[in-house]
Amino acid sequence: MDLTVGPNAFFWTPDNLRAFYAGLAETPVARVVIGEWVCSKRLPFWQDEIPGAVAALQAAGKEVAVTSLALITLKRERKQTDDLVAMGLPVEVNDLSALRHIPEGTPFWVGPMVNVYNEGTLMWLARRGATRVCLPPELPLSAIAALAKAGSEAGVAVEVWAHGRAPLAISGRCYHARLTDRAKDSCQFVCADDPDGRDVDTLDGRAFLSVNGVQTLARAVTTAAHQIAALREAGVAALRLSPHTGNFAAVAAAYAESLGSSAGQGEALVAELKRLMPGAEFCDGFLRGEVGRSLSGASAA
Amino acid sequence: MMRILSDPSVKLLGRSIPLPTPPLTPLSMLFSRLMRHVLSRHPSILRRMGATAGSRFLIQVTDMPFPILLEPSLRRLTVVPRRAKPAHDTEIRGSLKAFLAMLHAEEDGDALFFSGQLEISGDTSSVVALRNALDDAEIDLTEEIASLAGPAGPALRRMSALLERRTGLSLSRRRLGEDPEDHSR
Amino acid sequence: MMELVCPAGTPAALRAAVEAGAHAVYCGFNDETNARNFPGLNFNREEMAEGVAHAHARGAKVLVAINTFPRAGDQGLWHRAVADAGAAGADAVILADIGLLAHAAEKHPGLRLHLSVQAAAANPDAINLYAESFGVKRVVLPRVLTVDEIAAINREIDVETEVFVFGGLCVMAEGRCALSSYATGKSPNMNGVCSPASHVAYAEVNGAQEARLGEFLIHRTPKGATAPYPTLCKGCFSSPDAKGNDQVGHIFEDPASLDATHLIPALQKAGVSALKIEGRQRSRAYVAQVVRAFRAAVEAADRGLPMPESLLAKLTEGQASTTGAYAKIWR
Numbered sequence: 020m021d022l023t024v025g026p027n028a029f030f031w032t033p034d035n036l037r038a039f040y041a042g043l044a045e046t047p048v049a050r051v052v053i054g055e056w057v058c059s060k061r062l063p064f065w066q067d068e069i070p071g072a073v074a075a076l077q078a079a080g081k082e083v084a085v086t087s088l089a090l091i092t093l094k095r096e097r098k099q100t101d102d103l104v105a106m107g108l109p110v111e112v113n114d115l116s117a118l119r120h121i122p123e124g125t126p127f128w129v130g131p132m133v134n135v136y137n138e139g140t141l142m143w144l145a146r147r148g149a150t151r152v153c154l155p156p157e158l159p160l161s162a163i164a165a166l167a168k169a170g171s172e173a174g175v176a177v178e179v180w181a182h183g184r185a186p187l188a189i190s191g192r193c194y195h196a197r198l199t200d201r202a203k204d205s206c207q208f209v210c211a212d213d214p215d216g217r218d219v220d221t222l223d224g225r226a227f228l229s230v231n232g233v234q235t236l237a238r239a240v241t242t243a244a245h246q247i248a249a250l251r252e253a254g255v256a257a258l259r260l261s262p263h264t265g266n267f268a269a270v271a272a273a274y275a276e277s278l279g280s281s282a283g284q285g286e287a288l289v290a291e292l293k294r295l296m297p298g299a300e301f302c303d304g305f306l307r308g309e310v311g312r313s314l315s316g317a318s319a320a
Numbered sequence: 321m322m323r324i325l326s327d328p329s330v331k332l333l334g335r336s337i338p339l340p341t342p343p344l345t346p347l348s349m350l351f352s353r354l355m356r357h358v359l360s361r362h363p364s365i366l367r368r369m370g371a372t373a374g375s376r377f378l379i380q381v382t383d384m385p386f387p388i389l390l391e392p393s394l395r396r397l398t399v400v401p402r403r404a405k406p407a408h409d410t411e412i413r414g415s416l417k418a419f420l421a422m423l424h425a426e427e428d429g430d431a432l433f434f435s436g437q438l439e440i441s442g443d444t445s446s447v448v449a450l451r452n453a454l455d456d457a458e459i460d461l462t463e464e465i466a467s468l469a470g471p472a473g474p475a476l477r478r479m480s481a482l483l484e485r486r487t488g489l490s491l492s493r494r495r496l497g498e499d500p501e502d503h504s505r
Numbered sequence: 506m507m508e509l510v511c512p513a514g515t516p517a518a519l520r521a522a523v524e525a526g527a528h529a530v531y532c533g534f535n536d537e538t539n540a541r542n543f544p545g546l547n548f549n550r551e552e553m554a555e556g557v558a559h560a561h562a563r564g565a566k567v568l569v570a571i572n573t574f575p576r577a578g579d580q581g582l583w584h585r586a587v588a589d590a591g592a593a594g595a596d597a598v599i600l601a602d603i604g605l606l607a608h609a610a611e612k613h614p615g616l617r618l619h620l621s622v623q624a625a626a627a628n629p630d631a632i633n634l635y636a637e638s639f640g641v642k643r644v645v646l647p648r649v650l651t652v653d654e655i656a657a658i659n660r661e662i663d664v665e666t667e668v669f670v671f672g673g674l675c676v677m678a679e680g681r682c683a684l685s686s687y688a689t690g691k692s693p694n695m696n697g698v699c700s701p702a703s704h705v706a707y708a709e710v711n712g713a714q715e716a717r718l719g720e721f722l723i724h725r726t727p728k729g730a731t732a733p734y735p736t737l738c739k740g741c742f743s744s745p746d747a748k749g750n751d752q753v754g755h756i757f758e759d760p761a762s763l764d765a766t767h768l769i770p771a772l773q774k775a776g777v778s779a780l781k782i783e784g785r786q787r788s789r790a791y792v793a794q795v796v797r798a799f800r801a802a803v804e805a806a807d808r809g810l811p812m813p814e815s816l817l818a819k820l821t822e823g824q825a826s827t828t829g830a831y832a833k834i835w836r
Contacts, residue, residue: 091630119630134602136602136694137577143604158577220742221723222741225722304690311690427790441707441708444703
């Protein structure tokens, strides 16, 4: 089992992105998915960073794929999908319609925004050329195990959402714009103010969700720290880590160290994550088939 | 999951619910008789409710002098004194008009709820199941009572129609094809 | 005339819909295979066969929604649902999952397939993919598109489109939302429920009415005010801005329902084949009133007459309505 870093969900400056991917090249992750998957309006502001980042990551021995958008509706967005395919890298499909832009027989990856809930869907995608699938974050271990088994029989590597704020929903409406009383078309890129998303709390002050443009994320940071042994046992090929601000390279290193050690290291990894991400709350309920927000183990206290 | 007891008083004591004080007891017996009749005519109600039939529904009809405790799987409908609130899983509060209009599909339960004419607390799941089961059963209160009343049935039907006109309450089921806005009948 | 597709959560609601003028009724089995898996709702196998017979005898169609995502290791339940819908005489099944579509296309080649809104096929590429791969004949469009976008889609596809015109509004792309399972562990995709009643609790706290979903406070309303059901995306929350000032409100969507009555002529012009009414969880009173009103509207549109004023305000959530994503300003 190894590590994949997913595409950045947030609107970061070109400088910050350049620094992030330069740092990532130094970490022990096996592969990186790069590109814009949340809002097509953001891409022109940072797409010039992509070739350099891809070159640096490949030079460091990482496998690199490029993601499609998670919700494709506009003509311009469909055109963008063609441009992705033309880059010559594996495409990670995060909206099923991207498949129509990938020539039949060309291998592709499938991201967590495509609904792969069962073996039937996995097998159909495998026949179409899928070689790697990151499962939707809400799937429990029992389903993950069945899918990892089917994947290994069909030659598809199965990944699991293992670290980061889980994407819970995608919409036609931009919540960042709505919060600032702007229309989506004149949003003035207000989402750039919140590099990890904007907090949404309940009226009695409980940290709940995080909005990121058209996307809604869990406020608590998912961690599969307590499930690493079970996921490995189930035949999961890789853990997916999702970018955030702060010392992400150290977070990736902590997971890599945990993968290298024996079972029962969950508490140590959570303790290290809490040290690296002060103030963050963690959860792993989806993996246990329970309330997504909940966390297992003694670290839940 | 459904226990049906032939003698409700055993369960009543078993649950240590305070026995209703007279003169409510005869009324409770009458109500429970009606309820057993309705459930036997509409077996789908208990089937649809599944495990939620075991819930105890305290029904607060705001313009009636006493609350009613509905226990579907025990086939029991009991009138309870207002001051001694019995143990219950869920409480539904609304006017007699609202309850009857919902029962006879003249008003939508969700719409009554959205507009604050129905309030619920406790186990929401059971309320939803009860509402759905009753909605599917297409109960006609006048017909249920009339069919129980034997030879007095026709007189009861006439009395119900008269009462309906006088009070504006919905006492019978609108047949398909009748205009919902037409209350002149 | 555009086809009016109407909800039925119970056999009584199915009969009410047919009586009120539904061209087609959609409904589901009483298990996790459909996205309205609510307590006391839906059809057993016998009721489904009777419902189909009742509708067919009166010239109406029955579409069976099997629109959750089959559970890995347990796909048999969903496969049986497709087979049983076919055996009951359903005119089509409404599916969302790729694996289930592939199964139905292979094992039940005579069965007409509709793509559920839960598949959220939001552009011509996605729709053509489903049409070419599985022979899908009709697509229910997700509620994220404008009327202009719907017209543009229809120009690029050969299958029918169906759009929602009334009822509860999803703010998020359907079938791609895990908000409910984050708060309750139960999701539309896996369990066929969103913000389920089993996790809802109402309480009176300091004179205010509070509605919780799981551990999370979704609404706090003054006592006596209208009390919306605590659907997560229609909750009232607080969000601090960069200066630390809290903005309080319905951050995702107001508790309003979709009512696109006056857009029916535009949708007809946009090439839409069928109009859908949401509300399988609602009563037969709702079904009868809404279906009757929309049948009149569809007939008026067919004759080029103006749309009737909507009389359905009291049936809508929060007693307020919106045209949702159909108007671009919604975004």
